[in-house]
Amino acid sequence: MYDVYRIREDFPVLREVVYLDSAATSQKPVQVAEAVQEYFTRYCGNYGRGAHRLSRRTTEKYEDARETVAGFFGINPRCTVFTRNTTESINMVALGLDWKKGDHVITTVVEHHSNLLPWIRLQEKGVEVTVVDSDMHGIVTAEAIEKAITDKTRLIAVTHVSNFFGAAQDIKAVARIAKKHGIMLLIDAAQSAGEIPLNLDEIGCDFAAMPGHKGLLGPQGTGILYVREPERLQPVFVGGGTVQKVTTGSFTFDEIPSRFEYGTPNIPGIIGLGRGVEYVKAMGVENIEAHVNRLARECARRLAEIPQVELYGPDNRVSLTSFNVENINPHDVAMILDETKKICVRSGQHCAQTALARLCIxxxxxxxxxxxxTMEEVDLLARSVEAIAKSFS
Ligand SMILES: Cc1ncc(COP(=O)(O)O)c(C=O)c1O
Incomplete structure (x- = not known):
């Protein structure tokens, strides 16, 4: 049985605050902190650089983390590239594919800036970009995406779960369409990795970009890029760690995925991420999914009872609830929640300006x-928002 109170014992910071900002970054269990500390205090060396015991142990642990992550997403470790964050993962695809003038990319209006700007910027290379609209709840249908396809479309880049609406897109349907038309598909799984079961091989996407630091409970400064056919992608950065043979005038790339992991990586972070993924696996990602969705939907139900509150997102929202309180700036709501109840929520534009513009907010x-x-935290939030709403109306 899923025992959230037992789980919370592994997150000491939760005794201090009501943390409701996990979509920005998650808190970490002590097991992750211990894995990072163990690296620093017991075997700190560089990765893949040298024959001595510390370097060997470091390399082994780093590669163990890759095996763990790859196993979790049903993919080949060779196709599992460690990065700094989701943003870097997406940019590596946008900058690493061989674009021709007139190529066409499809993305959507609900994207986080990290899955919009890299594509918009390709316009400088003559790539055309279509931004498909959503409904008022942030849902983009697979049919709307299919309608935008032209004979020049090379890639569809779509988020799995919107970080503003909490709307989950039907990525399996989008993957079927991409496959039918022979178009590459990139999934931004920033808000679903670790909170929705994802077998990337089965889904059949070409790329998936994920943070290590949200649902997978890893340290900040860690991310993942899944590349189904790594040979298709050129490394964006070159230098130490990416090459085999170097002369004064040329070089040959290292094996995959090393050729994509330039310089000294975030070794403690990746080792911590491996431990985070093990922790998620032990809880069961299906259990986490059911848990966070139940909380988000109950939160929406409670907030909807407050007349001054406007809610955003679909009824079957996933893991988060966005809202506004009449006559109060969202930053003020967040500040009051923090100052009065130590409730940490996010306020502002959520790096999703086009999604907010969709609702004219x-x-x-x-x-x-x-x-x-916990449900107690949902209850405290709802009561606190109600009190704020009353005091400002
Ligand atoms: C949907 C989505 N995509 C991309 C990102 C960017 O993630 P990162 O900070 O790991 O680059 C976020 C972060 O909140 C997000 O929610």
Whole structure:
């Protein structure tokens, strides 16, 4: 049985605050902190650089983390590239594919800036970009994406779960369409990795970009890029760690995935990420999914009872609830929640300006939930928002 109170014992910071900002970054269990500390205090060396015991042990642990992550997503470790964050993963695809003038990319209006700007910027290379609209709840249908396809379309880049609406897209349907038309598909799984079961091989996407630091409970400064056919992608950065043979005038790339992991990587972070993924696996990602969705939907139900509150997102929202309180700036709501109840929520534009523009709003408050969040926290948030709403109306 899923025992959230037992889980919370592994997250000491939760004794201090009501943390409802896990969509920005998650809290970490002590097991992750211990794995990072063990690296620093017991075997700190560089990765893949040298024959001595510390370097060997470091390399082994780093590669263990890759095996763990790859196993979790049903993919080949060779196709599993460690990065710094989701943003870097997406940019590596946008900058690493061989674009021709007139190529066409499809993305959507609900994207986080990290899955919009890299594609918009390709316009400088003559690539055309179509931004498909959503409905008022942030849902983009697979049919709308299919309609935007032209004979020049090379890639569809779509988020799995919107970080503002909490709307989950039907990525399996999008993957079927991409396959039918022979188009590459990139999934931004920033808000679903670790909170929705994802078998990337089965889904059949070409690329998936994920943070290590949200649902997978890894340290900040870690990310993942899944590349189904790594030979198709050129490394964006070259230098130490990416090459085999170097002369004064040329070089040959290292094996995959090393050729994509330039310089000294975030070794403690990746080792911690491996431990985070083990922790998620032990809880069961299906259990986490059911838990966070129940909290987000109950949160929405409670907030909807407050007349001054406007809610965003679909009824079957996933893991988060965005809202505004009449007559109050979202930052003020967040500040009051923090100062009066130590409730940490996100406020502002959520790096999703086009999604907010879709609703003609300038910002919102967002409460987001993780494996360690509780119904008591939802209740406290709802009561606190109600009190704020009353005092300002
Ligand atoms: C949907 C989505 N995509 C991309 C990102 C960027 O993630 P990162 O900070 O790991 O680059 C986020 C971060 O909140 C996100 O929610």
């Amino acid at each position: 300038a910002g919102s408050v967002r409460a987001s939930f993780a494996c360690y969040s």
